[in-house]
Amino acid sequence: MYDVIIVGGAGAGLTAGIYAARRTLKTLIITKNVGGQALETDKVENYPGYLKISGSKLMENFQKQTMKSGAEIVFDGVNEIKEENREFVVKTDSAKYRSKSIILAFGKTPKSLDVQGESKFVGKGVSYCTTCDLPLYKNKTIAIVGGGNSALEGALYGSEIAKKVYLIHRRDEYRGFECLTEQVKKKKNVELVLNSVVEKINGDEKLKSVVVKDVRTNKTKELVVDGIFIEIGLEVKTDFVKDLVKLDEKGQIVINNLCETYHPNTDRIRPGIFAAGDVTNIPFKQIVVSAGEGCKAALQAYNFIHGMKETGVTADWLHEKK
Amino acid sequence: MVKVQLVYTKMCPHCPPAKELFRELKKQYKFDYKEIDVVTPEGQKLVIKHSIMSVPTVVINDTVAFVGVPSKEKAIQAIKG
Numbered sequence: 001m002y003d004v005i006i007v008g009g010a011g012a013g014l015t016a017g018i019y020a021a022r023r024t025l026k027t028l029i030i031t032k033n034v035g036g037q038a039l040e041t042d043k044v045e046n047y048p049g050y051l052k053i054s055g056s057k058l059m060e061n062f063q064k065q066t067m068k069s070g071a072e073i074v075f076d077g078v079n080e081i082k083e084e085n086r087e088f089v090v091k092t093d094s095a096k097y098r099s100k101s102i103i104l105a106f107g108k109t110p111k112s113l114d115v116q117g118e119s120k121f122v123g124k125g126v127s128y129c130t131t132c133d134l135p136l137y138k139n140k141t142i143a144i145v146g147g148g149n150s151a152l153e154g155a156l157y158g159s160e161i162a163k164k165v166y167l168i169h170r171r172d173e174y175r176g177f178e179c180l181t182e183q184v185k186k187k188k189n190v191e192l193v194l195n196s197v198v199e200k201i202n203g204d205e206k207l208k209s210v211v212v213k214d215v216r217t218n219k220t221k222e223l224v225v226d227g228i229f230i231e232i233g234l235e236v237k238t239d240f241v242k243d244l245v246k247l248d249e250k251g252q253i254v255i256n257n258l259c260e261t262y263h264p265n266t267d268r269i270r271p272g273i274f275a276a277g278d279v280t281n282i283p284f285k286q287i288v289v290s291a292g293e294g295c296k297a298a299l300q301a302y303n304f305i306h307g308m309k310e311t312g313v314t315a316d317w318l319h320e321k322k
Numbered sequence: 323m324v325k326v327q328l329v330y331t332k333m334c335p336h337c338p339p340a341k342e343l344f345r346e347l348k349k350q351y352k353f354d355y356k357e358i359d360v361v362t363p364e365g366q367k368l369v370i371k372h373s374i375m376s377v378p379t380v381v382i383n384d385t386v387a388f389v390g391v392p393s394k395e396k397a398i399q400a401i402k403g
Contacts, residue, residue, distance in 0.1 A: 032336070032339065032391075033335035033336050033338065033339055034335065034338050034339075035335050036335065039333050039334070039335045040333075054333075055333075056332055056333045075338075075339035075342060075343070075391070093393070094393065094394065122376075123375065123376040123389035123390060124375055124376070124389070125375050127375075127376055129333075129334065129335070131331075131333040131334075132331050132333055132334035132335070132336075132337075132376075132377055133331070133334075133375065133376050133377060135331050135360045135361055136331075136360055136369055136374055136375055136376070136377065137375075138366070138369075206373065206375065207375075226375075227375060
C-alpha cells in the first residue's frame with residue numbers, strides 16, 4: 001500500500017514525487033514515459049536556475065532528483081482508478097496498485113489528424129515527435145503539419161537533417177513566433193504549403209506519400225514523402241477519470257488553489273485525489289508552473305494523509321532526508 | 323545467443339522505459355544486449371539497413387522485432403526465441 005500514487009512523469013508528476021518522498025510518504029509514480037512535452041523543447045531558457053538547458057536534460061535531472069528522494073517509478077499505462085473502502089485501486093496494463101491518495105499529473109498528448117492511413121503508418125512514417133524521430137530521416141523527404149512553434153522548430157531542425165521539408169498549414173500564415181517563421185522562410189529546402197490540409201496518407205509497408213487539399217480551391221495534390229510529422233497541438237485524454245473527478249468543457253481536470261479536485265459535475269471536494277500541471281485547468285502551461293503545482297499537490301496530499309485541515313506545512317528545507 | 327539491439331534517440335520519451343525493460347530482463351535471461359544511439363555511425367547503419375522510422379526500435383537477431391515499447395511478456399517471448 002502506497003501513501004500516494006502519482007500518475008504521470010513529467011514536470012508536475014516528478015516534482016510531486018520529490019516533495020511526497022521528502023515528506024516520507026511511500027510514493028509511486030506510474031508513467032508511460034519520463035519528461036512529457038518538455039522533451040520536445042530543444043532549448044529551455046526560462047526555467048530558473050538554468051540560463052539554458054535542453055528539455056531532455058532538464059527532465060533527466062528531474063528524474064534523478066525524484067529517484068534520489070526515494071520515490072519509485074514504474075513505466076506502465078494506467079487504465080482505471082477506483083475508490084474501494086477509502087483506498088484507491090490503480091489498474092495498469094500489467095498490475096494493480098493500492099494507495100491512500102492519488103495525484104493526477106499526466107499532462108497532454110499530441111493531437112492526431114484523424115485522416116485515412118494515419119494510424120496504419122504510426123511508427124512506419126507517421127510521427128508525433130520531431131525531436132525524437134527526425135534524426136531517422138537523414139537526406140529524406142518529410143512533411144511537417146502544423147502552424148505553431150513546434151511545427152516551425154521542427155521544420156528548422158528538419159531542414160538540417162532532411163533533403164526536403166514540406167511545411168503544411170491550413171491557414172494562410174503560420175501562428176508561431178515571427179522570428180521562427182522568418183528563419184523557416186530563409187531555408188532553401190523548406191517548401192511552405194499554406195492553406196492546405198492533409199486528406200490522406202498513402203503507402204504499402206511504409207509511408208509513400210500524402211495527399212493535401214488546398215482549402216481555397218479544393219484541388220488536391222500528392223506529395224511524395226518518406227515521413228510525416230504531426231505537430232498540430234495537444235489535447236487532454238481524461239476519459240478514464242471522467243467518473244472520478246470534475247472536468248471542464250475542454251476535458252481538463254478542475255482544481256482549486258490547493259490542487260484539490262471535485263466530484264464530477266459538483267463543487268464538492270473529492271477527498272484524496274489531487275491534480276497538477278497541464279492536465280488541469282490552470283491557465284499557464286509552463287514547466288515551472290507545472291513543477292510548482294506538483295509541489296502543491298504533494299504537500300496537500302501529505303496534509304490529507306495526516307488528517308491536517310490546515311494548509312500550512314513547515315519549511316521543506318528544514319527536513320533534509322537522511 | 324539471441325542478439326538484441328535497442329535503437330534510440332536522446333530526446334525520445336519512450337526510449338527510457340524500453341531501456342529499463344531490457345536492462346531488467348538482462349538480469350534474468352541470457353542474451354546479448356546493446357543500446358545504440360541513431361546519431362552514431364553504428365546507429366545510422368542500422369537505420370538504413372532496417373529502414374527504421376521511429377524510436378525506440380528493437381532489433382532482435384537482425385530483424386526488427388518491436389517499434390515502440392513492447393509488453394514484458396512479448397519481450398520475454400522474443401528473447402527466448
